[in-house]
Amino acid sequence: MTVRTPTTWRERLTSPLNWHIAGFSVLLILVFGLAIRLGLDWAATNGRSTDALAGKQIELKALDLQTAPLRGLDTRADVAREQIKTFYAKRIPPNYSSIDIRIGELQLKSGVRLSRVQYTHGQPGADLTEISVDTGITGNYPDIMRFINSLERDQMFFVVRAMQLAGQQGGQVNLRLRVSTWLRPADVPSGLLPTPKLGEDGTVPGAEPAATPAGPSATGKEGA
Numbered sequence: 177m178t179v180r181t182p183t184t185w186r187e188r189l190t191s192p193l194n195w196h197i198a199g200f201s202v203l204l205i206l207v208f209g210l211a212i213r214l215g216l217d218w219a220a221t222n223g224r225s226t227d228a229l230a231g232k233q234i235e236l237k238a239l240d241l242q243t244a245p246l247r248g249l250d251t252r253a254d255v256a257r258e259q260i261k262t263f264y265a266k267r268i269p270p271n272y273s274s275i276d277i278r279i280g281e282l283q284l285k286s287g288v289r290l291s292r293v294q295y296t297h298g299q300p301g302a303d304l305t306e307i308s309v310d311t312g313i314t315g316n317y318p319d320i321m322r323f324i325n326s327l328e329r330d331q332m333f334f335v336v337r338a339m340q341l342a343g344q345q346g347g348q349v350n351l352r353l354r355v356s357t358w359l360r361p362a363d364v365p366s367g368l369l370p371t372p373k374l375g376e377d378g379t380v381p382g383a384e385p386a387a388t389p390a391g392p393s394a395t396g397k398e399g400a
Contacts, residue, residue, distance in 0.1 A: 269358075275332070283323065287319040289313070290312065292310075300364070305358065305360070306356050307368075308356050308371040310352070311353055312342065313353055317347075336355055338380050340352045354374070
């Protein structure tokens with residue numbers, strides 16, 4: 177019968193197998209530690225990359241919104257130039273005499289009478305110069321309103337600047353009117369005077385004050 181001798185701690189420590197086991201355990205612990213560290217670093221790096229990507233996407237969207245009005249700007253500029261050219265051709269008088277002719281035509285159609293017609297010019301612009309027409313109008317109220325409406329709706333471009341009642345007698349009304357239109361600077365006659373400014377209350381310079389309506393004792397029945 178064989179008797180086994182107990183293994184001492186000294187023999188275990190000097191055993192190659194035990195050293196291999198110990199070394200493997202240390203290496204395994206290091207591998208686990210490195211794996212955990214790598215996982216943490218990857219998660220942190222991935223989070224920063226996601227945040228950076230989101231930030232870039234927000235910047236790109238902001239730039240997209242800022243540049244949106246500029247897209248097709250060259251095309252819109254060409255369209256605007258064509259619209260301006262069409263407006264000039266259709267609504268800006270070709271010459272000074274055409275203004276006088278057109279106002280005379282509208283006068284005849286509405287049935288009013290113009291007096292003391294005066295043409296003046298404003299400050300010359302790069303493309304157009306404002307031409308002001310100051311005139312007295314006599315007629316009944318519906319005819320005067322028809323004349324003013326026809327000016328505002330006419331194919332030729334007119335803008336009513338001021339109206340002032342100058343007097344009234346019976347059914348006839350006297351108004352002082354200023355109307356503006358525009359000419360190309362080359363078409364403005366050299367003899368025109370500068371346009372005087374309107375009064376602080378919007379009155380037309382040179383207009384006579386409105387007459388005070390007479391009472392019933394002076395005229396009897398109104399409109400007679």
